[in-house]
Amino acid sequence: MKLLEVKNLRTYFTISQGTVKAVDDVSFDLDHGEALGIVGESGCGKTTSALSIAKLLPKEGKIVGGEILLEGKDLAKLSDEEIQKHRWNDVSICFQGAMNALNPVMKIGEQIAEAIVLHHKSSEKDAMKKAAELLELVEIPGERINNYPHEFSGGMKQRVMIAMALACDPKIIIGDEPTTALDVMVQAQILNLLERLRTEFDMGFILITHDLSILAETCDKIAVMYAGRIVEKGSSEDIFQRTGHPYTKKLIKCFPDIKGNKRMMEGIPGAPPNMLEIPPGCPFHPRCEYAEEVCRRSMPDAIERDRGHFVACHRWEVMRSER
Ligand SMILES: Nc1ncnc2c1ncn2[C@@H]1O[C@H](COP(=O)(O)OP(=O)(O)OP(=O)(O)O)[C@@H](O)[C@H]1O
Ligand SMILES: [Mg+2]
Structure with a gap:
């Protein structure tokens, strides 16, 4: 499955x-x-x-x-x-700039432990131990659980967010x-x-x-x-x-x-369509150098062109033959 x-x-x-x-x-x-x-x-x-x-x-x-x-x-x-x-x-999501969501007045370890306690219902002591392990997993020394977010670089903070994402397996x-x-x-x-x-x-x-x-x-x-x-x-x-x-x-x-x-x-000339007014046909046709009448009229289905390779374009053969 x-x-x-x-x-x-x-x-x-x-x-x-x-x-x-x-x-x-x-x-x-x-x-x-x-x-x-x-x-x-x-x-x-x-x-x-x-x-x-x-x-x-x-x-x-x-x-x-x-x-x-x-x-x-x-x-x-x-x-x-x-x-x-x-x-x-x-499912865990790490967003862009998630690192800025860290609480500035709380130690890193406590913040990770909070996530662990919430998800695993473990004791606080066990959670701090697991927090240190998770930090090591994202290649930050475990003893840094006692540091505050401002003591970390941007990349390290993003690692901390990944550690938090991992806290719930x-x-x-x-x-x-x-x-x-x-x-x-x-x-x-x-x-x-x-x-x-x-x-x-x-x-x-x-x-x-x-x-x-x-x-x-x-x-x-x-x-x-x-x-x-x-x-x-x-x-x-x-x-x-x-x-x-x-x-x-x-x-x-x-x-x-x-x-x-x-x-x-x-850059790609033009801009994606206003999502409230998607043009008829293939939505990309106003920006497409290969567009023809059919592209303005009908939405192309996604068709398997190679094994597992799906393409939704009326003009794919023309484009591919150019290379
Ligand atoms: N809460 C919302 N209310 C109304 N429209 C929304 C909302 N969130 C997203 N949209 C609209 O849904 C469409 C898709 O947005 P989405 O955020 O999924 O795009 P994206 O591919 O993630 O873009 P970006 O690269 O900017 O993050 C856009 O037209 C956006 O304006
Ligand atoms: Mg987005």
Whole structure:
């Protein structure tokens, strides 16, 4: 059984101006020990996907369709009570800038211990011991449990947040831009750490970013989102070597690759659509150099082009034949 199977998920926000289809018919899966990257520009629905899985949506957001199967159990249908338990034990999210959420007047160890007591109902003494172990796990000396957040660097604070995420032995860790605020060196260290922990504990890991180059080295598979949909998904090789969607192609050109080979940093002209007025047809067509009449008219289905490699584009063959 898969660790996680998201099938045809739809998560909508109802606001006074209308309905935002933030996640619209999204499907992906994740195995134990596997890492999935979700990439796309701002507003394409990455965080909403994560919050749906963690059952942490704000009240205006609702899962209106689809399934989220965690080891076969549908999280979309849990009772409120079951949700409480799920939140702490199954899925942990580390957000961008989460480190700033640390309480400045509380020792680091006490903050980690608090999470442990909450989730494991262990004694405070045991919790402090476990807090020190968790710090060691994220490569911070255990004796630093007695330090305050201001005595830590940004990267160390983000490690502390990871330690807290581990406190409840999650089956899945989601990093939502977990390293965005950090410099490149520290970013690489944190990603290495997450990779080590994932393998060591056989956890599933979902890494959300707008920088595709980060995912190349970190993730087994990648889903590219645009305007609430997955426009392409496949293995890292599929995405980088057999790129199937014009949007992915643009994203690849946007960033230098991780080995430091500086490519031209082309921005993608135009902007993603207003999510209240998604254009008919393929949502990417107004920005797509390959767009033709059919793209303005009909939404392309995601079709398996190589094994496990799905592309939602009418013009994929034309694009691919160009390389
Ligand atoms: N609480 C909310 N109320 C209404 N609309 C929302 C809410 N949260 C998100 N949205 C909308 O849902 C869409 C998807 O947002 P989401 O935060 O999931 O995008 P994202 O891909 O994580 O973007 P970013 O890269 O900026 O973090 C956007 O159009 C956003 O404006
Ligand atoms: Mg986000």
